[in-house]
Amino acid sequence: MNRAVALLGKELIDLRQNLTIFLPALLVTIVAVLMPMVVAVIVPAATGERLSDSGDLEIAVEMYKKDPSMRSLEPEAAIQAYVFEYFLVMLVLGPITSAMSVAAASVIGEKQARTLEPLLVTPITTFELLAGKLLGSLIPALALSVISIVLYLGVIAAAAHDGVFWVLLGPRTLGVIFLIGPLAAMVALLLAICVSSRVNDPRTAQQLSIFVILPIPALLLGQIFGGIELTFPVILWIALVLTLASAALVWVAIRLFERETILTRWK
């Protein structure tokens, strides 16, 4: 595994010199943090209308009355908790965008710069090479997960009603950020690596990120309109599905990432 670590070191140095690659992921993260803030805090403050006065959001108050940990919240705080919790899933978009960008650029970038052949001449195995590339894309995605949740909770602590922060700081939040986030990022970057093995343009790989990104807003809409409740067991089920998808994609990636294919078909 030392060779995978050596390659990971190279990937991280390379990324440090190319921080603009994270710009789309950072923008997505900022939007994901600000969106619920706008809905739950800024708009009510600007208009002077309380969320709890709106009939549309009564459901939130009813839902939270059923939850023992929420009973102590004011109606307005309960609705804020509802909004922040539902929008939480959008934070996963940052790590996914980051993983896709880095993985696509990392693999296709090597292809375009013709740096892969010298690398393949070394004793590095395909598994080590893929492990180095995967970790090189996953570590920044995980870092972004941590940054985004710290920002999210920081914003909640600073701007939301008392008690909302503590409601959010629970297993559901941790499950979304530290299970669904990294696993979805893993699926995204494996997909990017698979696609990168067959195309010459990083944009093609990035465009395919839509298949990983689309389910996230769909999940948000499902929660709001479709009655999907992202409970901790549901989070575990999603994590299991993503784990299985990752395993399948690792299998596909290793098969697609053949030295012969890389050397003879990549132009």
Next chain:
Amino acid sequence: MASAALIASHLSRRFGDRLAVEDVSFTLEPGEIFALLGPNGAGKTTTLRILAGLIAPTSGAVAIDGQPMGPRSAPQLRARIGFLTEAPGLWDRLTVRDNLLVYARLYGLPSPEAAVDEALERFEIRDRGADRAAQLSKGLKQRVALARSLLHDPKIAMLDEPTSGLDPASAREVRDLILGLRAQGRTVLLCTHNLDEVERVADRVAVLSRRLIAIGTPAALRQKLFAPRVRIALAQPAEPFAAVLRTAGLSDIRVDSTVMSLSITNTSLTTPDVVRRLVEAGAGVESVMPEEPPLEDVYLKLVRPDGEGA
């Protein structure tokens, strides 16, 4: 006699319907510089990649130090090979030192930092160690790529166009380096279009055009393809004396001002006989030299046997 450094046995490689390499066999001895020549698309790079274990032959086998190359043994055997690819393939955003350091670690060298220091010194690029690869000239990139390919002190160096893009002085340094590798007992497999370079350094030459069409020392190939010729420089115009020799039975005589070039292969005359006849005819003979056709002529005769362009 030491065992062969590399044995290629009946290598063939097919890509779909296209046969890129067909039944190629040769052996590389330790301390030998072996040049692989051939026109574009002749299968040189494919052969090199097969030898380095990067792609598998459709049929045939490769052995390095007596060990057969296969999917399992390839990673270990590749550690004995230094491979300079046609493009330098440096990571542009990394410094020269970091580029080398990553490879030192990939090769599992015990002291990567020390190995990199030594390489920077040896290739005279220490002062550029902190520069990003993107800032280097083409020639310097090639030098760094060479340093990278020899970083782990390989027993066999496979160099694809090693002096490509280098200025004459840098190209000469690379040639000296190649000769230095031979002096250390290392085997060098050189893949190039630069016939002058081959002429200067190669012990043996193989000409590939999908199949191996010739293999041997440059002298042996010359002898095989061209009749020995003698070049005689006179003190006066050579044409009248060429007529004298023609009457003596020599037919293949080329004259250029005061110099004549002739073949005595199919006659009963020897070189001293020819010189004596010229002197008797009143010619002032200034020099008599065996004439060696340039390797380029040998190469062109091999790859274009119909004489086209030669």
